Structures are given as C-alpha cells and as structure tokens.
C-alpha cells in the first residue's frame with residue numbers, strides 16, 4: 001500500500017463522513033446527468049472531440065470538483081453542472097473571452113427542460129461559468145470549488161497548477177503536491193459510504209427499531225402476566241424498597257454485641273469482687 005494512503009485516510013475521514021450528505025443530495029437529485037451530457041454533446045460544436053477544452057477535460061473537472069467538495073462543502077449538483085457547461089460553448093482552444101458567458105447561457109436555455117435548480121443555486125452556476133477565466137479566487141465554497149477543479153486540470157496543457165490561484169484549502173494542498181492522484185481514493189471511499197448510507201444503514205436501523213418494539217411489547221405482557229398470576233404484588237413491584245443488610249452493617253452489629261458482652265463481664269466481675 002502506498003505510504004500516503006493511511007495519512008490521507010486519517011486526514012479525510014471526517015470529510016468522508018460529512019460528504020455522505022453531499023452524495024445523498026447528489027443521488028437524490030432529479031437531474032439525469034447522462035441524458036444532460038448526451039444532449040450537450042449532441043449540439044453543434046466548433047471544438048474537436050480531442051480538444052484540450054473538450055469532454056475529456058469536462059469529466060476531469062467533474063471528478064476534481066467532487067473530490068474538492070468532500071472538504072469545501074460545495075453544492076454538488078452545481079459543481080457537476082459547471083463541469084459540463086463551463087467550456088461547452090468554446091469556439092477555439094485559444095483566446096475566447098466570451099465562452100464562459102455562452103456556456104452559462106446554454107445552461108440557462110436547458111434549465112427547466114433537461115434539469116432544474118433553485119434560483120439561488122442557478123445564480124451560483126451562472127456566475128461560476130461567466131467568470132471562471134477572469135476572476136482569481138472566490139470566497140463562496142461552491143464557486144471556489146468549480147474554479148479550483150478547472151485549474152487543477154491545467155497539467156493537460158503543460159501548466160503546473162499554482163496554489164496561489166486556488167481558492168479552497170484542498171485545492172491549494174493538491175497544487176502543492178503536484179498531482180491529484182493521491183486523493184482519488186477519497187472519491188471512491190465517499191461513493192462506497194454513499195451506498196452504505198443509502199441502503200445498508202437504513203435497513204440496519206429499521207431492523208433495530210423492530211427489535212426494540214418487540215422487546216417493549218414482550219416486557220408489557222410479562223408484567224401483566226406476573227401481576228395477574230400473583231407472582232408479584234403491586235407493593236412488591238412499586239412499593240418502597242426494603243433495606244438490605246450490608247456487610248458493613250453486620251460487621252458493626254458484631255462489634256456492638258461484643259461490646260455489650262464485655263460490659264456485662266466487667267460488671268459481673270466487679271460484683272463478684
């Protein structure tokens with residue numbers, strides 16, 4: 001096992017647990033990402049399928065965003081949609097300053113037909129797409145995650161990601177390390193925990209609840225049976241508890257009895273003398 005994995009697991013264990021809620025939201029989302037991807041890929045495009053800003057790049061941005069979201073707290077549907085739309089309307093691989101705005105407009109045109117988002121979340125998606133090449137950093141965790149996920153894939157064009165252009169703590173850490181590869185198990189672990197949360201854990205919880213209900217019903221009937229058959233009276237069951245002599249009490253009583261005996265002997269001897 002590579003040496004970094006135990007450290008990585010230890011550092012990100014809390015994140016994996018917290019990330020369950022993100023994956024639950026992601027999987028319970030009504031968005032059918034595959035249908036949406038096919039719809040966007042079917043649109044006329046100026047880019048070749050092998051473009052450095054094409055679908056392969058979008059998939060890596062999505063992967064990066066999901067890994068970053070384990071710690072940033074980003075809204076998962078927004079970062080997944082950003083990955084799909086942010087470069088989808090590029091017209092070339094060079095200078096194309098309006099491509100982010102065109103991607104945001106494409107998302108706007110498909111919203112309500114192929115996917116849905118609340119106004120608040122769509123505003124985040126729209127802003128992230130429009131400004132992803134012009135702005136340096138952002139404090140909002142979802143926008144920050146989108147931009148870091150995109151910039152962490154700069155290695156494909158021979159540019160080393162710079163931590164100073166990252167907005168999230170994990171983005172900076174990955175940029176310092178130079179590769180996202182050590183963090184890939186984090187995503188797999190989160191996904192496996194997702195299935196545990198979605199299927200195994202609810203079944204276990206239901207099973208425990210059923211056992212507890214049966215235990216309470218059994219206890220109720222045993223109590224009624226013992227009261228009705230006279231095995232126990234209400235006074236025995238609910239009356240004051242009788243004091244039980246402890247070892248200390250018995251020891252004290254023995255010393256008192258011994259004292260009384262000695263006193264009697266002393267009195268008797270004095271009478272005799």
Ligand SMILES: [Fe+2]
Nearest residue numbers: 057086087150
């Ligand atoms: Fe991009």
